[in-house]
Amino acid sequence: MNDLLNQxxxxxxxxxxxxxxxGDDGIPHRLLEHLTxxxxxxxxxxxxxxxxxxxxxxxxxxxxxxxxxxxxxxxxPTFGLVVLVVTLAGLSTTPVLVALVALAIPPxxxxxxxxxxxxxxxxxxxxxxxxxxxxxxxVRVEVPMALPLILLGLxxxxxxxxxTATVAxxxxxxxxxxxxxxxxxxxxxxxxxxxxxxxxxxxxVVQILFTALRRFVVSPGLRVxxxxx
Amino acid sequence: xxxxxAVSKNYPNxxxxxxxxxxxxxxxxxxxxxxxxxxxxxxxxxxxxxxxxPTAGTVxxxxxxxxxxxxxxxxxxxxxxxxxxxLFPHRTILDNIAxxxxxxxxxxxxxxxxxxxxxxxxxxxxxxAKRYPNQLSGGQQQRVGVARALGADPPVLLMxxxxxxxxxxxxxxxxxxxxRLQKELHKTIVFVTHDIDEAIRLGDNIAxxxxxxxxxxxxxxxxxxxxxADDFVAGFVGQDRGIRRLSFVKAAEVPLREGxxxxxxxxxxxxxxxxxxxxxxxxxxxxxxxxxxxxxxxxTGTLADAPLAPLGHTFSLVGDSARAALDAALLSxxxxxxxxxxxxxxxxxxxxxxxxxxMAAAEAVAAEAAAGDAGAxxxxxxxx
Numbered sequence: 001m002n003d004l005l006n007q008x009x010x011x012x013x014x015x016x017x018x019x020x021x022x023g024d025d026g027i028p029h030r031l032l033e034h035l036t037x038x039x040x041x042x043x044x045x046x047x048x049x050x051x052x053x054x055x056x057x058x059x060x061x062x063x064x065x066x067x068x069x070x071x072x073x074x075x076x077p078t079f080g081l082v083v084l085v086v087t088l089a090g091l092s093t094t095p096v097l098v099a100l101v102a103l104a105i106p107p108x109x110x111x112x113x114x115x116x117x118x119x120x121x122x123x124x125x126x127x128x129x130x131x132x133x134x135x136x137x138x139v140r141v142e143v144p145m146a147l148p149l150i151l152l153g154l155x156x157x158x159x160x161x162x163x164t165a166t167v168a169x170x171x172x173x174x175x176x177x178x179x180x181x182x183x184x185x186x187x188x189x190x191x192x193x194x195x196x197x198x199x200x201x202x203x204x205v206v207q208i209l210f211t212a213l214r215r216f217v218v219s220p221g222l223r224v225x226x227x228x229x
Numbered sequence: 230x231x232x233x234x235a236v237s238k239n240y241p242n243x244x245x246x247x248x249x250x251x252x253x254x255x256x257x258x259x260x261x262x263x264x265x266x267x268x269x270x271x272x273x274x275x276x277x278x279x280x281x282x283p284t285a286g287t288v289x290x291x292x293x294x295x296x297x298x299x300x301x302x303x304x305x306x307x308x309x310x311x312x313x314x315x316l317f318p319h320r321t322i323l324d325n326i327a328x329x330x331x332x333x334x335x336x337x338x339x340x341x342x343x344x345x346x347x348x349x350x351x352x353x354x355x356x357x358a359k360r361y362p363n364q365l366s367g368g369q370q371q372r373v374g375v376a377r378a379l380g381a382d383p384p385v386l387l388m389x390x391x392x393x394x395x396x397x398x399x400x401x402x403x404x405x406x407x408x409r410l411q412k413e414l415h416k417t418i419v420f421v422t423h424d425i426d427e428a429i430r431l432g433d434n435i436a437x438x439x440x441x442x443x444x445x446x447x448x449x450x451x452x453x454x455x456x457x458a459d460d461f462v463a464g465f466v467g468q469d470r471g472i473r474r475l476s477f478v479k480a481a482e483v484p485l486r487e488g489x490x491x492x493x494x495x496x497x498x499x500x501x502x503x504x505x506x507x508x509x510x511x512x513x514x515x516x517x518x519x520x521x522x523x524x525x526x527x528x529t530g531t532l533a534d535a536p537l538a539p540l541g542h543t544f545s546l547v548g549d550s551a552r553a554a555l556d557a558a559l560l561s562x563x564x565x566x567x568x569x570x571x572x573x574x575x576x577x578x579x580x581x582x583x584x585x586x587x588m589a590a591a592e593a594v595a596a597e598a599a600a601g602d603a604g605a606x607x608x609x610x611x612x613x
Contacts, residue, residue, distance in 0.1 A: 126315030129280060130329050130377065131305030144319040219319035221361030 007193060014194035025178075027198060034175040034202070037168055038161045041097055045104030045157055050150070053112025057146070058138050066113050070106040096168045103164055104157035111153025115146025147218050155210040159203050166199060176202070230256035230417050231277060231385065236286030238272050238442070246272040247442035250286070254434075256384075259411060259418040261432035263425055264465070269442030270421045274387050277419060278307045290385070305329055308378030308386035308416070312394050314370040316362040322373055323348065323358040329380035347376040352406060368399035375407075379414075386418045393422065404430060425466055429454070429473060437462050451477045455592065475584075478551035478591045480544050483584060485568050485577025493518060493533040497526045500535075507563030510537060515574035517543060520563050543567040546576055551591075555584050 014020065020027050056062045081102060085095030119142050127141045143150070166177030179195025182188070231254040238247040247269040254260045262270040275281040276288050279300045288295050295303055316325050324331075326344035331337070348358060351372040362370055371391060378386055392400045392407075408431065411418065422428055428435050429450045437445045437453065439461050446458040454474040457463035467473070489505040493512060500508045500523055510518045510532045519537030526535050541561040544553040546568050558566035558581045565578040 120315075120318075122311060122313045122315040123317060125280070126309070126311055126374075127317070128301075129278065129304060129309035129311065129315075130380075131301045131303075131332055133301045136301075136332065141317055141319075145317075147319075219361070221318045221320065221363060 010190050011193050011197055014190050015197070020194070030174060030176050030178055031198070031202070033173075034162070034165050034168075034177075034199075037093075037096060037100060037165045037173075037175055038158070041100030041161050041165070042104055042154075042158055044097070044101045045108055045161075046154060048101070049105045049108030049153070049157070050112055053109045053150075053153075054116055054138060054143070057113045057116025058134070058142060060117070063113070063117070066109060070110045073102055073106045076102065093173060096165075096173055099167070100161050100165060104161050107156040107160070108150075108153040111149045111156070112146065115149030115153075116142045118149070119145045144219060145222065148214065148222060151210060151214050151218070155207065158206045158210065162203050162206055163199060166195075230254055230291060231419065232287075232289045233273070233276075234287045234289070236273075236276065236283045236288055238269070238276065238281060239284045245269075245442050246281075247276070247283070250442070250444055252436060252444060252447060254417065254419060256417050257415050258433035259420055259431055261420045261422060261428040261435045262438060263422055263428040263432075263435055264438030264445070265440055266423060268438035268440050270423075270436075270438050271389055272442070273438070274389055274419055274421045277385075277387055278304045278309060280304075301332075305332055305381060306383050306385075308380075308383045310371075310374045310378045310386065310388040310391045312390045314362075314367075314374035316370055316373055316377070318362050320361075321358065322353075322360050322362070322365070325362065325373055326376045326380060328377055333381055343380065344376070347379055348373075350379070350410070351376045366399075367395045368403060371395060371403060372406075375410075384417055386416045388418065388420045390421055390423070392427065393424065400427075407431065426473075429466075429476070437465060471588075472552065472555070474591075475552035475555055475588065476550045478587050480549040480551055480554050480568065481546045482590070483546075483551055483554050483566075483568060483579055483587050485579050486583075487577050489563075489565065489578060490515075490575055491532055493531065495532050497528070497530055497532060497535065500526060500532060505563075507538075507565065508532070509563070509565070509567060509575065509578060510535070511575050514572075517567055517569070517575050520561070538562045540567065543569045543573075543575075545569055545571070547571045551584060551587050554579065555581060558584060 015027075019025075023029065052062075052066065056066050081099040085098050088095075116138075123141065123145070124137065127137045132140060165175055166180055168175040169177030169181040176195055176199050179191050179198070183191030183193075183195060233250045233252040236247060236250045237245065239245050250269075250273060262273055264270050272281050276283050277290070277295070279295060290303075290307075316322075317328070320328075323341055323344045326347050327337075327340040330340035330343055335343070345355065345358060348355060353369060353372055353376075357365065357369070357373075362373070365373065371394075374391065378388075392403045395403065404427065420428075420431060432450055434447065435450055435453050436447045439445045445465075446453060446462045448456075448458075451474065453462070454466055454470045454477075457466055457470070463470070489503055489508045490511060491500055491503070491508050492515075493510050500521065503523075506523055507520045508523060510521050512518055517540050519540050521532060521535040521537055526532075539562070542557055544557045544566055547570065554566045554568065558564060558579065561567070563578075565580050566584070567578055568576045570576055
């Protein structure tokens with residue numbers, strides 16, 4: 001119990017000491033680096049995952065390929081991928097981004113695909129029957145109905161990326177992982193726990209943001225709790 | 230209006246959904262496509278709005294081959310109602326109904342105003358406008374489905390088993406509402422069902438399909454019941470088609486007699502002179518009070534003193550059919566049906582045997598009509 005209290009005090013001291021809040025080694029700068037990697041990776045992953053997820057979900061063609069690619073991608077360890085890409089491509093931002101994008105695609109792709117494919121066939125039939133073009137069926141019916149799953153995919157991807165972007169520190173690219181890597185090599189547990197705490201808080205913030213976004217963009221008609229009257 | 234010329238639909242696996250169908254559907258009426266499952270009725274319906282493309286033959290709408298029209302554009306001009314309504318769960322009721330006007334590029338305001346009108350037309354309260362489909366009962370959703378189909382006021386409405394997913398009470402309600410709506414709107418409606426009772430109730434013309442996508446008979450409900458083309462149709466319309474046919478004879482045509490109808494002020498002795506086992510006792514406005522068994526009458530006094538058996542139910546000469554009259558006769562303690570006018574005053578009575586005479590008369594009229602216009606205005610022609 002005392003140990004835990006001690007550790008909390010250590011982390012609190014670390015977090016509140018003024019040197020953590022200034023300069024290239026400070027939390028704000030590292031956080032910005034971290035967010036840049038994460039944001040860019042998520043953006044590329046979303047472009048790829050959403051495009052293919054929507055396309056395959058709507059047409060039904062390539063469903064098997066989507067499942068295979070996604071499963072294969074999930075089986076590749078991110079850390080190994082980073083090391084591999086760094087070895088092949090050299091030390092720069094690109095390998096980290098590639099690894100993170102590869103990590104983020106599967107949840108986005110699979111959930112988008114499942115969301116669109118899961119639209120009630122009667123509803124899709126009605127959409128075509130009232131005279132929607134294929135594009136209108138996708139944009140006006142399938143996407144809004146798949147939105148809960150699409151957001152779930154994006155959220156899972158975002159949290160994974162935010163947590164995994166710490167590996168960017170290994171090839172010396174900064175980010176919040178810097179604290180953890182440096183702390184581990186110097187046996188400075190204060191630094192390790194402090195850095196980890198910031199990452200955990202960031203993941204929680206992402207979770208909260210997505211919950212808020214869901215409230216805002218998902219139609220009330222799709223909430224299961226909607227009461228029958 | 231809607232014309233099928235030697236239309237077939239074959240699937241690559243060798244099944245034939247529709248086989249060389251030629252059919253012409255008149256403007257402004259309800260045509261019901263009916264048959265057992267797998268008879269191609271739904272496929273036939275869906276070929277009209279190009280949800281299914283025929284393998285051979287031509288479907289034309291108002292003289293124009295429907296393949297000349299871009300499918301989404303064609304469909305926006307044809308109302309479409311399906312079994313489970315198929316509403317868009319993420320849109321409010323009002324926006325569901327406004328779907329087609331919005332697709333046609335109407336302003337949001339105009340589309341919503343139109344949708345509000347339609348909501349009222351299908352008998353739903355305006356509070357429902359802001360709700361979502363999953364907050365409505367099945368019957369209410371189906372009404373919204375009909376309203377959505379009417380969005381841009383299309384001349385043609387396709388309905389694929391629209392009332393089969395709701396319970397019988399709601400179904401009867403929706404059917405009655407549908408008949409009322411059609412009296413107001415005069416749309417050309419193609420209606421698919423597997424329920425022959427529904428077909429007879431709603432159809433101006435009925436196309437009976439047999440398994441394998443062949444048209445078995447295309448006729449008015451009366452003629453379908455009176456002259457089924459073959460054993461398949463006779464079997465499909467059912468054993469009780471004789472009784473069903475009475476639905477098409479107006480109760481006003483039933484011959485009624487005055488004999489056993491007596492005012493309550495009549496002396497009991499008068500009742501004994503009519504030579505009937507039962508007399509119908511009426512008040513001074515001739516409203517029926519009940520049946521008095523002649524054998525059970527008191528020795529003296531008037532009919533007001535006599536014990537009365539309950540009336541059972543009466544039939545109205547305005548609005549009811551001979552089927553209601555027969556039902557009234559079978560349920561009456563005296564086996565006599567009581568016919569009343571619009572005010573509820575007794576016009577006369579008839580027994581089941583007398584009712585059967587109406588049937589014979591109606592048959593003679595129908596036979597005459599069939600002989601007179603054979604081929605001329607027989608709907609669809611050729612197939613019979």
